[in-house]
Amino acid sequence: LELVAAVREEHPGIPVILMTAKGSEEIAAQALRQGAASYVPKLRMQDDLVPTLNQVYHTSALAHGQSRLMHYMTESSTSFVLRNDRMLIRACVRHLLNLLRCVPLGDETERLRVGIALHEALENAFLRGNLEIKPSEVTSEVPLNQLISERLQIESIALRRIHVHYHVSRSGAEFTIRDDGPGFDVASLWQDDSSGLHNHEGNRGLTLMKSVMDSVEFNDLGNEVRLTKMAVPAATA
Template identity: 30%
Template sequence: MSKILLVEDSQTQALQMKMLLESAAHEVTCCEDGTEAVQHLAEGTNELVITDLELPVMNGLDLIKRMQADFPDVPAVLVTGHGSERLAAEALQVGATGYVPKSMLDDMLLGTVEDVLGIVRSDRSYAELIDCTVENRLVFELPNKPELLTTAIDLTMQMAAGMQLLSGVERYRVGNALRHAASNAIYRGNLELTRDQWQQTNSDEEPSGSEPSIVQERMNSLPYRERKVFFDARLMRDLIRIVIRDQGNGFDCSQLAIANSTMLDDTHGRGLVLIHNFMDKVSFNESGNEITLVKRCQVA
């Protein structure tokens, strides 16, 4: 059970989210404004804040800025309505760990909450030893198995935590960016799925007895099944640099580099927006099959 502070001035939507969260055994405290939320945060009992952007007195954007200054280890998840994409993008830039469109609360809220809490509570049993590390490098050559890439990313974030390079909130943000980049490498890169094929694969459940999905077909056929994902993470005292490369045909880099707030409600454009907002520098090679992500760190 986790203690969650829910900041929402609409009683109807607050009740909807509260019931969802309580169905997953979370303890939820509700308030209607950012100033009231700050008072609750000062008590030091909340593990996560879920906030609407449009609030009276102190809106969600100002609340997140205040949290970054006074409560940097408490992550914040945005709930955004249609038309608030610009503010949402700004909130991601100043410290929010993620966002959920109000139109997708039932589908995304609990999963987003569990993702954030899982990163924030990651195991620190080797923290003292890792804290003595000056530089660390993790290099993997991985098959098209999303679970292996997720494990590699989790290990990277564990090392970043032990070296005290990132706060709990920043570890979630960087880990989230890496998961989106890794997913792109497998599905869009090595398996060469089109945007529509990938979206359909993520949104549709295969009926019992149906034909194998295009993902399963390509996972088991040449040349796709023999392709690898190369993951190279270098952790130093002042920055983290991760390179993810696939063996697909690549993409038009001029299109890959475009990410703006109008893409927030798009399932896969959303990933590119998060990558650009959560990392300090993002670049692609000329072929478009390699992404380099850089996060600058404050020296302890």
């Protein structure tokens, strides 16, 4: 944790990815709160390391490729209804990262972390929500892309959409992401402890969201999440 804090302070533009052992979810949550960009459970290293590296790399590239004009925007609000398409999800993250340039977040690493949290929320709506793919279904014999292709052959699932609404201003940003899936039991994942999460299969995205955002709230059905990120006060930005 001291290393994460030191890298964040001395090299704020370099994202840190943490590797955690089994049962280290609380350490991962603390590292994320101190500035780590993401984490990979050691037991999932073979399957998750490359996708996590790609996610951080692509999100960072999106964050650094936007116009200076967004620094001068004062407020924006709109909505999208997205098809089940990972390219659209990436385009949406690119757009949201662009907008976040008007919010004083402290440094580019924090903007990157918010982008990763938003990507996790959108992927969750796509994979877990609309396509109803459980983490346990993904194996070396049945890769994720195969499951996605199979699910999208089912018309009732293919017609589901991802609903995105945001309001961004100088004081902060609020994002609402909803899927058309059946939802899930939110109470089974949240608990009243310092990390806010049970040790639950597939909760990495939730850990990222809760550690990066100031507020993460699900509706009762579990198919909608509202993410809030406040601006850093001017004295510390």
